Amino acid sequence: xxxxxxxxxxxxxxxxxxxxxxxxxxxxxxxxxxxxxxxxxxxxxxxxxxxxxxxxxxxxxxxxxxxxxxxxxxxxxxxxxxxxxxxxxxxxxxxxxxxxxxxxxxxxxxxxxxxxxxxxxxxxxxxxxxxxxxxxxxxxxxxxxxxxxxxxxxxxxxxxxxxxxxxxxxxxxxxxxxxxxxxxxxxxxxxxxxxxxxxxxxxxxxxxxxxxxxxxxxxxxxxxxxxxxxxxxxxxxxxxxxxxxxxxxxxx
Numbered sequence: 001x002x003x004x005x006x007x008x009x010x011x012x013x014x015x016x017x018x019x020x021x022x023x024x025x026x027x028x029x030x031x032x033x034x035x036x037x038x039x040x041x042x043x044x045x046x047x048x049x050x051x052x053x054x055x056x057x058x059x060x061x062x063x064x065x066x067x068x069x070x071x072x073x074x075x076x077x078x079x080x081x082x083x084x085x086x087x088x089x090x091x092x093x094x095x096x097x098x099x100x101x102x103x104x105x106x107x108x109x110x111x112x113x114x115x116x117x118x119x120x121x122x123x124x125x126x127x128x129x130x131x132x133x134x135x136x137x138x139x140x141x142x143x144x145x146x147x148x149x150x151x152x153x154x155x156x157x158x159x160x161x162x163x164x165x166x167x168x169x170x171x172x173x174x175x176x177x178x179x180x181x182x183x184x185x186x187x188x189x190x191x192x193x194x195x196x197x198x199x200x201x202x203x204x205x206x207x208x209x210x211x212x213x214x215x216x217x218x219x220x221x222x223x224x225x226x227x228x229x230x231x232x233x234x235x236x237x238x239x240x241x242x243x244x245x246x247x248x249x250x251x252x
Contacts, residue, residue: 002064004072006072012068021139031078031086040155042059042061049064050065051065051088052072052076052086054068054070054072055084094159096165100170105131106201107119110138111205113144114145114148115233116138119131120149121148122234126245128156167212177198178199178218179213179216180208180220185218185221187221188239189243194245197245199237200213202233222236
């Protein structure tokens with residue numbers, strides 16, 4: 001088993017660059033921190049190339065394991081208290097499937113990593129088919145995003161890119177797109193449950209872009225106490241997914 005104890009080690013320097021979006025894109029890698037998340041990655045079809053740890057590994061892993069001291073682990077950690085284990089995982093870019101069926105969550109310029117992670121976690125729990133993260137959103141491989149998913153990231157397809165092709169595909173597949181807006185919208189309770197739809201959620205401050213709202217089948221809003229501020233987008237995603245989706249079933 002290899003051991004690294006210097007912060008000046010070239011591999012440590014490369015791993016630290018994975019804290020940035022540019023570094024992740026250049027190396028085609030990303031970091032996952034904590035035994036629970038590492039274990040979820042290993043259970044999935046994502047490739048874990050290396051595990052970095054300052055302790056003994058209790059989970060099955062046949063790949064490279066590198067022992068480090070506390071200072072190296074702290075250098076690579078993005079949490080206040082290092083979790084004792086970090087995995088180096090290979091990125092992969094998913095291509096839009098040829099045939100669209102099921103329930104999709106479409107995100108327009110979501111900025112907060114915690115919100116994106118929670119939406120992904122909620123989508124998996126609600127039995128959604130996939131999450132589509134539009135251009136201008138926070139990077140899905142951001143460590144805060146992955147931590148917020150609590151492992152869900154590894155068990156539901158998460159697509160990145162422009163929304164134009166997705167709207168065209170939904171239209172061709174005759175899958176209705178429900179936008180979220182306070183203008184020219186109806187209460188979500190007026191929509192019948194269905195097994196196929198796309199739910200469009202927007203930026204925390206600006207909401208869904210007008211160009212996309214014009215292309216939806218219906219725009220919905222969640223009635224609330226007028227004294228309350230607008231609902232958090234991740235909370236709204238949960239309310240709408242569970243309210244609109246029929247045949248909720250646990251996915252393997």
